[in-house]
Ligand code: HEC
């Protein structure tokens with residue numbers, strides 16, 4: 001829809017163009033603002049789509065530290081691409097590929113992957129050591145994982161859901177409800193230098209965690225995920241009620 005005013009303006013411009021006038025500041029051929037799907041600059045794509053959750057410079061966000069060189073060294077291109085295109089199941093990471101309901105083209109997702117690599121990857125991020133693989137190779141043993149938690153996590157995150165440690169509780173139901181097993185694995189192996197979570201070598205005093213220990217502790221933490229996060233709420237009061245009055249609580253039962 002065009003207003004009469006803008007049509008008149010267009011008409012005037014067309015006349016000027018016909019007259020061959022070269023106005024200063026005259027727009028060049030083509031759209032002045034690129035169409036959203038034509039933007040391929042990493043900084044622009046990252047700022048518009050990712051920074052809100054992963055932090056302005058890929059750190060200090062609520063979601064993982066993408067600028068951590070150890071993270072960039074740990075994850076392979078295909079997994080990085082898949083997380084962006086399809087989202088991360090059971091977390092708040094949305095799917096960005098158009099075929100999955102998102103707004104980014106394949107070329108834009110490639111630009112994000114390449115941009116992250118160019119900006120945040122460092123050679124030898126692990127100082128010559130080989131970390132456990134990005135993806136777990138087998139299912140974890142949750143029962144063993146509880147013991148791993150006690151030796152590798154409890155000193156900073158507290159021994160139980162009721163007793164948070166200095167680094168906050170990772171046993172809280174509302175926290176566990178928003179993460180998945182891969183998030184835990186990624187966080188434990190690559191660490192989060194932006195918030196002080198160590199990498200896989202810094203959890204147990206004196207030695208690195210093994211691949212199995214990481215798999216097992218992640219499985220145990222996931223087994224602690226509540227079915228209904230945040231529940232139960234404190235019981236609804238059954239205070240004395242005068243006949244004919246509305247009940248104190250309007251909760252439906
Ligand atoms: C609404 C918040 C939100 C937005 C926006 C968002 N993410 Fe995420 N992302 C998350 C959450 C939550 C997770 C899973 C938890 C975690 O890894 O911290 C995640 C996980 C990821 C992972 C996988 C981490 C792993 O375990 O290996 C990648 C890669 C990623 N995001 C990249 C991106 C990129 C690139 C963008 C922008 C195109 C983006 N995210 C936008 C919230 C978001």
Ligand code: HEC
Pocket residue numbers: 062063064149152153154155156157167168170183184187188192195196197198202203204217
């Ligand atoms: C030396 C102390 C220390 C140990 C040991 C430790 N952590 Fe952490 N961890 C931290 C700190 C500090 C944070 C940041 C807390 C914050 O931001 O409030 C953190 C944060 C986290 C986070 C949250 C990241 C986020 O999205 O906010 C996860 C998940 C986590 N740790 C998992 C673990 C697991 C699993 C273990 C045991 C295998 C473990 N940590 C052991 C210090 C530790």
